[in-house]
Each structure stands twice: as structure tokens, then as C-alpha cells.
Amino acid sequence: KNQVEQSPQSLIILEGKNCTLQCNYTVSPFSNLRWYKQDTGRGPVSLTIMTFSENTKSNGRYTATLDADTKQSSLHITASQLSDSASYICVVSAPDSNYQLIWGAGTKLIIKP
Amino acid sequence: DSGVTQTPKHLITATGQRVTLRCSPRSGDLSVYWYQQSLDQGLQFLIQYYNGEERAKGNILERFSAQQFPDLHSELNLSSLELGDSALYFCASRAPGQKNEQFFGPGTRLTVL
Numbered sequence: 001k002n003q004v005e006q007s008p009q010s011l012i013i014l015e016g017k018n019c020t021l022q023c024n025y026t027v028s029p030f031s032n033l034r035w036y037k038q039d040t041g042r043g044p045v046s047l048t049i050m051t052f053s054e055n056t057k058s059n060g061r062y063t064a065t066l067d068a069d070t071k072q073s074s075l076h077i078t079a080s081q082l083s084d085s086a087s088y089i090c091v092v093s094a095p096d097s098n099y100q101l102i103w104g105a106g107t108k109l110i111i112k113p
Numbered sequence: 114d115s116g117v118t119q120t121p122k123h124l125i126t127a128t129g130q131r132v133t134l135r136c137s138p139r140s141g142d143l144s145v146y147w148y149q150q151s152l153d154q155g156l157q158f159l160i161q162y163y164n165g166e167e168r169a170k171g172n173i174l175e176r177f178s179a180q181q182f183p184d185l186h187s188e189l190n191l192s193s194l195e196l197g198d199s200a201l202y203f204c205a206s207r208a209p210g211q212k213n214e215q216f217f218g219p220g221t222r223l224t225v226l
Contacts, residue, residue, distance in 0.1 A: 034214070043115065043203050043217030044156070089155070100169055101215065105155040 003027070004092050004104035012110045017080055021107045023073040023090030031095040035064050035075045038087045038106065047075070047088075077109075085111045116140065117218035119204050125224045131192040134221045138185055138206030144168070145187040146215060147179055148203040156203065162187055194225045 004025045013019050025033070032051045036044035048057040048064040050073075056065045061078045077084055087106040094100055116139035126132055138145050147159040149172075158171035162181035173179075176194075181187040191198060201222050205215040 041201065041220070041222070043117075043205070043220055045115070045217070046214050049214060100161075101158070103156050103158070 004090055004102050006088075006090050006104040006107050008107060009105070010108040010110070012112060013080055015080055015082055015111050015113050018076065018078050019080060019109065021075045021077075021088050021090075021109070023075070023104055025071050025073070025090070025092045025102070025104075027092040027094055027102055028071070029095060030068075031093040033064075033066055033073050034091045034093070034101075035062070035073075036089040036091060038089060040086070044089055080111050082111050082113060085109060115216040115218065117204060117206050117216050119202075119218035119221050121221060122219065123222045123224075125226065126194060127226055128194055128196060130194050130225075131190065132194065132223065134189040134191070134202050134204075134223075136187045136189070136204030136206075136218055138187070138204075139208070139216055142206035142208060142216070143185065144207035145181055145185070146205040146207065147173075147187070147189050148205065150201045150203060150220075151197075152200070159189070191223070196225050199223055199225045 007022045034049045035047045038044040050057050050066045052068045063076045066073045087108050089106040090104040092102045118137045120135045143164045145162045148156040150156050159173040160179050161169040165181050179189045201220045203220045205217045208214050
């Protein structure tokens with residue numbers, strides 16, 4: 001069964017610190033992997049998108065890595081800010097005709113001043 | 114602003130009632146996806162439409178139905194509402210192209226009393 005698992009479930013860090021969120025998936029084959037940021041009560045917003053041939057992708061202070069061999073991805077946040085408090089969701093796309101997305105449960109990140 | 118609009122923003126109703134949620138996709142996007150997100154839960158895929166036709170079904174209850182109209186807007190109909198149907202309902206539209214990114218609307222918060 002295609003699954004996407006994320007860890008930790010929640011994380012609290014101090015403003016200015018770095019953190020890394022993990023995503024393991026069993027989707028195979030897969031088309032691409034995305035990281036979304038979802039603020040409380042808002043719709044998810046895409047941070048990065050990587051195909052199976054890409055190892056890393058950056059978007060400002062966000063850097064995503066992908067190891068297609070071990071089926072693992074990580075999202076590293078540098079110099080965290082209070083506005084980074086949100087849920088971060090790993091989403092894997094299977095290459096079927098409907099382009100369905102398989103969603104992880106997300107990691108809830110809280111940045112404390 | 115993702116370009117996806119949803120109305121209404123909030124909806125409060127009673128058990129047993131029926132409601133209709135509306136979504137307008139981004140200009141040029143043919144696909145519409147509906148998701149349900151209960152409190153502190155991940156997004157659950159409900160149903161997808163492409164250019165007016167149903168493409169895929171997820172965990173959608175029989176009490177729920179949807180359609181996509183010729184102008185590409187979509188409606189999600191929820192009937193015989195139960196307390197457990199209280200949730201955020203998101204609509205997303207898919208960008209054409211290889212990476213198949215979905216753009217999310219602001220959501221409709223449904224409260225069933």
C-alpha cells in the first residue's frame with residue numbers, strides 16, 4: 001500500500017534555530033515529491049517540488065533533500081522565524097493518469113520566541 | 114492568493130441538513146480536487162474532477178456528492194449532515210505541466226451543531 005510517513009509528529013524550537021523534518025515513503029514508482037506548508041486554518045502552499053532525479057531543492061530558508069534509493073526526504077529550515085510555525089506536509093505523486101497525491105499526516109512545527 | 118476561490122468561508126448548520134460548497138479553480142486549470150480536513154488531522158482526498166468528468170474518488174461518503182460545471186467551477190454537496198462532518202473543506206486546482214502542482218483555495222469551515 002502506498003504510504004507517506006512523517007516524523008516527528010510535532011516539534012518545538014526556539015526562534016533562530018535550525019530544524020529538520022523527515023519523510024519516508026513507500027510509493028513506487030513515484031513521479032515527484034512535494035513539501036507543503038499549511039498555516040492553521042489555511043490551505044497548503046507548495047514549498048518545493050522534486051522529481052526522482054533531483055537530490056536537493058531550495059526555496060529561501062527551506063531546503064528539501066531526496067534520496068530515491070532509500071525513499072526518504074527531509075526538509076531543513078534554517079534560522080527559523082516565528083512565521084515558520086505551521087504544519088509541514090510531505091506529498092508524493094504516483095505517475096498514474098489521475099496524478100493522485102498521497103499525503104503525509106504532517107509535522108506540526110512551533111517556533112517559540 | 115492562489116487564484117482558487119471558495120465560498121462560503123464559514124458555514125454553520127444543524128444535523129440532518131444539506132449544504133453546498135462552491136469552488137472556482139484558477140484560470141486555465143481543468144482539474145478540481147476536494148479535500149476534507151478534520152481538526153488536527155491531515156488532509157483526506159475526497160474526489161477529483163477533470164473538465165467536467167469525475168476522475169478519481171477517495172474517501173468520500175455516499176452522503177456526499179460533487180460535480181463540475183461547464184464553466185469549470187465545482188460544487189460539493191453534503192447531505193444528512195452529522196456532527197462528525199464538521200471540518201475544513203478545501204478545493205484545489207491542478208496546474209497543467211509535468212510537476213502537477215495543486216493550488217489550494219482558502220477553505221470552507223463547516224460546523225455542524
